[in-house]
Amino acid sequence: MEAIEDNSGQALRRAPSQKRSQERVERMLQAASALISEGGSDAMRMGEVAERAGVSIGSLYQYFPDKGAIIRTLAERYNAEGRACIADGLAGVRDMKGLIEAFGGLIDVYYGIFLAEPVMRDIWSGTQADKALRDIDLRDSRANGALLAGALLRVKPDADSDLVERKAFLIMSLGESTMRLAISVERAEGDLLVADYKAMALREIAAL
Structure with a gap:
């Protein structure tokens, strides 16, 4: 074993x-x-x-x-499922229009998962208080950022790769934070916060 x-x-x-x-x-x-x-x-x-x-x-x-080991295992499982969803959603992207449509759709899907899955909400609401969960969250944001950067560089191969990778990491990290914020407030406000994040993220992607 x-x-x-x-x-x-x-x-x-x-x-x-x-x-x-x-x-x-x-x-x-x-x-x-x-x-x-x-x-x-x-x-x-x-x-x-x-x-x-x-x-x-x-x-x-x-x-x-201990209990923390169970929670971290569940967190890693949800992260793996999320990465698979992102990878699948971005796999067919070949131009900027397709990327914007695909990423916008992924934001909606991810928010829906947060709303529908109480275990995921519970785990990530406690992320800032648990260093191990923060580390898992950081690794997940980097991995998801790499997926987005890969899609961006496919549609804009001449772009500055360092800039693309940094912005993709930031977009994904802010997305995680936005989801946690959105589920901690009233639903109507949460919906608006996610919509605002989506608009900002898509503007940044289009501007690269």
Whole structure:
């Protein structure tokens, strides 16, 4: 069984190598997601996760040393799904008009995911208070920025690559911050904030 570590070297969990173990870990994560959805991550307890997953508390700790490890694992899972969505949405872009349409659509899709997924909202609302989550968020913004920069350089191959990469990173990072802000206020105001971000981001992309 292999230990998985984050960039700081802190073990987050143990990677299951057998199918039965993989299924057990999946039950643990599903149980944690359900509990977070019902009462928030602050109220979630390791014993409740084990009970709902139908595993012993010792088995839970074997894979997840603490509640934070579960939350970080869920965060990384949502990030991976988001990157796949962005990569797919930008894959067919071949001109600036297509890029603007595709990226504008991705903003709408991402906002919809934030609104619809209480676990994702809960995790990212606590990002600034958790250094490990901040580090995950930063790595995700860089990865997403690289996807946007790649699409931009396909449609404008003569552009300054350093400038494109820096602006793409900033656009993605601001997008994450905008989503967290939008879900922390009343829905009507949140919708306007996302619309304002979308307009600013698309102007920057078009100006490159």
